[in-house]
Amino acid sequence: MRHPLLTIGCGAAFGLLLSSCAPTSLARRTINPPGIAPLVPAYSVAIRAGNQVFVSGMTGITPGTQDIIAGGVEIQTRQTLENIRTALRTAGATMADVGECTVFLIDMRDYAAMNGVYTEYFRVDPPARATVAVTALPRPAARVEIKCSAQIRSSEKP
Template structure:
């Protein structure tokens, strides 16, 4: 099976030794995205809603680089610093997955990269 690095110039650069995504066959594994705005390089952390929007927009950009969109996503993992943000995150998340939402788990963690409040990773299939 071939393994291809997927890179989007519209999404933030990885902050460590990993790829934005890896395509293996017809499956795409998108690394956890945080709310770094590519155009400014700044973290968007004014509110959990804005932070979630930026994270999902970063995922949009990575999926586009692989000629995919949210309809191809079969699995998401959401990491939250504070589970009290669950309802607000769900509201924003639901705007991106309007039909046949993917399988998902959401977990509270003690700390995330750059001390953000949310990180989301996903798996998509063509």
């Protein structure tokens, strides 16, 4: 029996996620930029599938280390977004291509500080976003984690 979502083809649900339903556009590859190594074996920093880029939850890890950058949520948010920018660039995308983000905060009282930095990176047409409070993040010193998805709008393919 076919799954009902699979029968709708290139319209509705799949059309929102994929710019084309042609199998050749769905070439999938792992994106692991130098200096932002995955922390565990069953993890990719990002995945590019066709013109879509899915960036895993990122924290304020200082590139080339496994250490969370010292400082509060503002400094960690900036480093997190720089790590996301690096992953996107490696995949052939930019911050302007980001369509959605999810922000995870240890303390919702950090929302204004996080949002102040976030808006520096998404000044025009910011992506859709959800922000949720969590009780813990995988890195104990982390105050913020952000994941996002992007659709590459340029015709260039790295």
